[in-house]
Structures are given as C-alpha cells and as structure tokens.
Amino acid sequence: xxxxxxxxxxxxxxxxxxxLTCIKIVNHQTCWIIEFLGKYQTTWxxxxxxxxxxxxxxxxxxxxxxQIGDYPPQAIITKDNVGLMIDTVVYFKxxxxxxxxxxxxxxxxxxxxxxxxxxxxxxxxxxxxxALVSRNEINASMEIELDQATNAWGIDITRVEVKxxxxxxxxxxxxxxxxxxxxxxxASILLAEGERDSTIARANGEKTAKVLAAxxxxxxxxxxxxxxxxxxxxxxxxEAEAINQISGAEISTEYLALKQLETxxxxxxxxxxxxxxxxxxxxxxxxxxxAGEMLGLQTVPQTDLRKSPEQEVESFTEEEENAENSExx
Numbered sequence: 001x002x003x004x005x006x007x008x009x010x011x012x013x014x015x016x017x018x019x020l021t022c023i024k025i026v027n028h029q030t031c032w033i034i035e036f037l038g039k040y041q042t043t044w045x046x047x048x049x050x051x052x053x054x055x056x057x058x059x060x061x062x063x064x065x066x067q068i069g070d071y072p073p074q075a076i077i078t079k080d081n082v083g084l085m086i087d088t089v090v091y092f093k094x095x096x097x098x099x100x101x102x103x104x105x106x107x108x109x110x111x112x113x114x115x116x117x118x119x120x121x122x123x124x125x126x127x128x129x130x131a132l133v134s135r136n137e138i139n140a141s142m143e144i145e146l147d148q149a150t151n152a153w154g155i156d157i158t159r160v161e162v163k164x165x166x167x168x169x170x171x172x173x174x175x176x177x178x179x180x181x182x183x184x185x186x187a188s189i190l191l192a193e194g195e196r197d198s199t200i201a202r203a204n205g206e207k208t209a210k211v212l213a214a215x216x217x218x219x220x221x222x223x224x225x226x227x228x229x230x231x232x233x234x235x236x237x238x239e240a241e242a243i244n245q246i247s248g249a250e251i252s253t254e255y256l257a258l259k260q261l262e263t264x265x266x267x268x269x270x271x272x273x274x275x276x277x278x279x280x281x282x283x284x285x286x287x288x289x290x291a292g293e294m295l296g297l298q299t300v301p302q303t304d305l306r307k308s309p310e311q312e313v314e315s316f317t318e319e320e321e322n323a324e325n326s327e328x329x
Contacts, residue, residue, distance in 0.1 A: 024049045024058075031097045033059040043097050062097040066158060069108075073164070074116045080127040085166040090115055090146065091159040099154030107153050111146075115160075118145045128167065135162045 025048055026032055032044040035057045051058070069090040076084045090111065094100045104110050122141055123131050131138075139160050147157040167175070 018053060022051045022053055024051050029064045031062050031064060033062065033097055033101045035059050040098065040102065060097075060101045062094055062100055064094055064097075066091060066093040069111055069115070071112050071115060073166070074119055076120055076123045076131075078123060078126060078128050078131050082128045082171060083168055084123070084128075084131065085164075086119060086123065087163040087166075088115060088119060088142070089161045089163055090157065091161075092150070092155050092157050094154055095156045096154030099152065103153040107155065110153070111150060111155065114146060114149055115142070118142050128171070132165060135165075138162055
C-alpha cells in the first residue's frame with residue numbers, strides 16, 4: 001500500500017512538471033512558429049501559451065525588431081574598370097514570421113548575397129567619379145531593389161547605407177595628385193583675380209585723383225579769372241568815376257598848363273637821348289616856359305621844343321652821316 005501511494009505521488013509530480021514545461025511565455029516583439037505533427041499550425045505572438053507535448057513543436061523564434069546586417073566589404077568593378085571595395089550596412093525587420101521561416105532556407109545568407117549582387121550590378125553602370133559622389137543614389141536604389149526582392153521572404157528593408165568606398169592605392173595616389181593640382185590651379189586663379197582687381201582698383205583710384213585734380217584746377221582758374229574780372233571791372237569803374245568827376249569839375253587853364261609843364265619835366269628827366277615831342281606842344285612852349293619861370297620849375301630848352309618831329313628826324317640823320325664820315329677819314 002505505501003508503495004502504491006509513492007508511485008501515485010511520483011506520477012502526480014511528473015504530470016505537474018510536464019505541465020509546467022508545456023507552459024510557454026512569448027516575449028514582446030517576438031513570435032514563435034509552431035508546427036503540429038510536422039506541419040505549420042500557427043504563430044504565437046507575445047503572451048502566455050500552452051504547448052501540447054510531443055504533438056506541437058516550436059520551429060523558430062523570430063524577432064520582430066529592426067535588425068542590422070553589417071556585411072564585409074565587397075569587390076566592385078566600375079564602368080571604367082576600376083576596382084573598388086564597398087562596405088554596406090542594411091537595416092531590416094521581419095514583418096511576416098511565416099514567410100521568413102518557410103520562404104527561404106537561410107534568409108540571413110540570402111540577404112547578404114542579394115546585397116552584394118545588387119551593389120555590383122548598380123555600381124558597374126557608373127564610372128569611378130560617379131560612384132564616389134553618388135552615395136545617396138546608391139542607397140536609394142539598393143533599398144528599392146532589396147525591398148522588392150525580400151518581400152516574398154517576409155523581410156522589410158528599411159534603410160541601406162554605404163559605409164566606405166575604398167579605391168586601390170594607385171588610384172588614391174592619382175586622386176591626391178589631381179586634388180593637389182586642382183587646389184594649386186584654384187590658388188593661381190584666385191591670385192590672378194586678386195592682382196587684376198588690385199590693378200583695376202589702383203587705376204580707378206589714379207583716374208579719380210586726376211579727375212579731382214583737374215576739377216580743382218578748373219575751379220581755381222575760374223576763381224582767378226573771376227577775381228581778375230572783378231578787379232578789372234572795379235578799376236574801370238574807378239577810372240570811369242574819376243573821368244566823370246574830372247569832366248564835371250571846372251579846371252582852369254593855369255592848372256592844365258602846370259600839368260603840361262610837369263609832364264615835359266618828367267620827359268626831360270628820362271634816360272632817352274632823343275625825344276619826339278608832339279607838334280601841338282611846340283606851339284604852347286612859350287606859355288609853358290613862362291609858367292615854369294613863375295613857379296620856379298626847370299624849363300624845357302628852346303632849341304629842342306622849336307623843332308618839329310620832321311626836323312628832329314633830319315637832325316638825327318645828319319648827325320649819323322657826320323659820324324660815318326669821321327670814321328671813314
């Protein structure tokens with residue numbers, strides 16, 4: 001009897017243990033593929049589930065989170081026959097666990113190989129320069145191509161990124177030389193443009209300075225001419241005023257005779273050896289001498305004043321002939 005009780009207790013414990021092992025908890029963002037007698041039955045999502053022992057089997061546990069496929073660099077040959085090593089990263093997630101489990105044998109390897117072939121196909125249509133500067137285009141095109149191909153596998157491609165594009169060493173050296181030449185070219189162009197702008201600015205400055213100097217000289221000449229004109233006008237006005245005053249004044253004949261005498265005296269005090277006196281002054285010589293004696297002034301010699309201009313010229317000619325004859329003897 002005690003032996004029977006022990007066996008019953010063991011059976012109860014085994015049943016409880018087996019029941020506990022059949023209780024399954026599926027985590028969040030995870031699903032399990034369940035087969036019943038070797039055939040797909042259902043997909044367990046997150047939560048509590050009970051698995052029938054022996055009859056049901058968990059085939060695959062699939063994560064529904066976004067995953068990263070970081071694949072090794074791939075050797076690519078461009079359109080101009082340049083070998084490149086391109087490293088890509090693929091972001092994807094599983095949206096259908098059944099297709100992911102039964103759509104292809106090894107989805108991870110399939111996705112890696114599909115990425116490599118798509119990359120070779122796309123970059124093979126471009127030359128080196130286009131491949132180096134068209135990363136965004138490569139990313140967008142590969143994302144579209146991979147998403148269409150992996151849709152049957154239950155995989156959604158969310159993003160594709162090209163990490164590195166590594167040309168060969170000789171191509172890198174040539175690119176560095178080309179870059180250095182381009183920089184030197186740009187530096188030479190900038191230097192030439194700077195010198196040209198400096199020359200133009202200097203020429204404009206000199207032109208402006210000359211224009212300003214010419215304008216200043218013009219204004220100075222205008223001011224000088226204006227000053228001279230004003231001066232001449234003032235002198236003329238003064239002379240005209242003096243003439244008007246003299247014309248309006250009553251001048252006696254004795255005053256005029258005195259002025260004539262003073263004029264003749266000034267002529268006589270000059271350095272000239274010959275004097276040409278107007279004929280009208282000869283007629284008034286007597287009156288002038290008389291006025292001079294009355295005023296105590298030096299008189300004009302009678303011999304000189306009595307000669308007319310024609311007599312003065314004849315006298316001067318005779319004196320020259322006499323001088324020439326004396327030299328000839």
